[in-house]
Amino acid sequence: MADLPSISVEDVERHSKPESCWLVVNTQVWDLTEFAPNHPGGPEVIYRYAGHDATTEYTAIHVPSLLLDTLTSTKLVGKLETGIDIPEQWYITSTNNSKDSRPKPPLETLINSHDFERAASRDFSPKAWAYYSSAATDLITLDANKSFLDRIWFRPRVLRNVRNVDLRTRILGSTDLVLPFFVSPAAMARLAHPEGERAIAAACSTKSVAQCVSTNASFPLKEIAKDTKHPIFFQLYVDNSRDKSEALLRACHEVGVKAIFVTVDTPMAGKREADERVRTNQSISTPMSGVTAKNDGKGGGLARTMGNFIDMSLNWDDLKWLRSVTHLPIILKGIQSAADAQRAMQHDVQGIMISNHGARNLDTSPPSILVLLELHKCCPKIFDTLEVYLDSGIRRGTDILKALCLGATAVGIGRPFLYSLNYGREGVEHLIEILSDELVTAMRMLGVTELSQLHPGLVNTLEIDDAVPGTVGHPYAKWRRVLQAKV
Numbered sequence: 001m002a003d004l005p006s007i008s009v010e011d012v013e014r015h016s017k018p019e020s021c022w023l024v025v026n027t028q029v030w031d032l033t034e035f036a037p038n039h040p041g042g043p044e045v046i047y048r049y050a051g052h053d054a055t056t057e058y059t060a061i062h063v064p065s066l067l068l069d070t071l072t073s074t075k076l077v078g079k080l081e082t083g084i085d086i087p088e089q090w091y092i093t094s095t096n097n098s099k100d101s102r103p104k105p106p107l108e109t110l111i112n113s114h115d116f117e118r119a120a121s122r123d124f125s126p127k128a129w130a131y132y133s134s135a136a137t138d139l140i141t142l143d144a145n146k147s148f149l150d151r152i153w154f155r156p157r158v159l160r161n162v163r164n165v166d167l168r169t170r171i172l173g174s175t176d177l178v179l180p181f182f183v184s185p186a187a188m189a190r191l192a193h194p195e196g197e198r199a200i201a202a203a204c205s206t207k208s209v210a211q212c213v214s215t216n217a218s219f220p221l222k223e224i225a226k227d228t229k230h231p232i233f234f235q236l237y238v239d240n241s242r243d244k245s246e247a248l249l250r251a252c253h254e255v256g257v258k259a260i261f262v263t264v265d266t267p268m269a270g271k272r273e274a275d276e277r278v279r280t281n282q283s284i285s286t287p288m289s290g291v292t293a294k295n296d297g298k299g300g301g302l303a304r305t306m307g308n309f310i311d312m313s314l315n316w317d318d319l320k321w322l323r324s325v326t327h328l329p330i331i332l333k334g335i336q337s338a339a340d341a342q343r344a345m346q347h348d349v350q351g352i353m354i355s356n357h358g359a360r361n362l363d364t365s366p367p368s369i370l371v372l373l374e375l376h377k378c379c380p381k382i383f384d385t386l387e388v389y390l391d392s393g394i395r396r397g398t399d400i401l402k403a404l405c406l407g408a409t410a411v412g413i414g415r416p417f418l419y420s421l422n423y424g425r426e427g428v429e430h431l432i433e434i435l436s437d438e439l440v441t442a443m444r445m446l447g448v449t450e451l452s453q454l455h456p457g458l459v460n461t462l463e464i465d466d467a468v469p470g471t472v473g474h475p476y477a478k479w480r481r482v483l484q485a486k487v
Contacts, residue, residue, distance in 0.1 A: 016051025145393025265334025397438025
């Protein structure tokens, strides 16, 4: 960097045409004349910033290393001169990134996950908000994820010594968690904050909370996992090219990933209409999947246009291939029925994750907590055979506690952590503290101090039991003797 020539603003402005196209990113001046016609998002977005500073737009959707990884060092022509006054109009901003001009609420005034969501709805760009908040078609499953949790009632026990509460648990035989929840995988966190998944990782490392990283993350896995101490899982979308998936798995082995959460409920993206209605920046790309966003006649849906790499032919037989290329524990993410849970027990996997993808795939698919009850009714042996995780709809410490009472090993939380990125690393840390405090409070009020004391007898599910499919019988067959002993 020290050897780079100093380039003036006037020199950059002279290269503002397709035949000579320079851009400034993070004070570095790049010659994109030859690259622009082949840009995956089309040349127009580059020509828009020709002869100007494109840092704001670039850093919102790209990792810092992408330019150097994509172009040869000969295209780095210099460094913008320092100590000069640069006219404000030289910085072009995207109309797609307009935000509410009011200042953010101070972080300390946010006291629950809903506060983070409200703040994000006004602070995020229209596209970021549409992508994160959207769900499939009529949002019925989105609403049901919450409403079914809300219809479960606690059965508190009193006169218990609840002074000391221990939230620690062990999963997958050897991975210790200080909290029984983790960050669920979500794509393109840089839409919320320039540090994206790296900010989540930094916060999780500080708080010792597990994080599951998506194949569609904004940064390469090695950058997210660098210098962190918390457990990291990897969510794998199996690629049409198995070689690419195998390369990702090798990267997982190198950085010490603890488990592979292979997504099995997404042969293609669901119809997320709010996301489709907002045009996307066609420069958006993800480094691990290697795909780029686009707009077309159906709209600007990020998941739909960027999900074409996912192998729609993936089936149960392919689990043999997956086991042959990784020694890590395998969790099937996206189980939505007892029938598939039973089939999972017949394969060499270590767990399942009940999930409807945050209601983003098939609308009117069952709320996750209802599927957890279905397992009790139809295949209670699974709780002795595999670890059972759950996400979709978790917003409160009480939601976490209800899932744990009903046999979940741990729960994943997705959107709230994306919304907390509105405040960067500090926002993620603050949300972790809020959820942890809520969980401790709920456990004390329920009359328990350790996760091992939780059981279905501490909740009343009568309002939703009639919705549980399966054979006639007690919905908690596995727990009948346990309940008799603990009542």
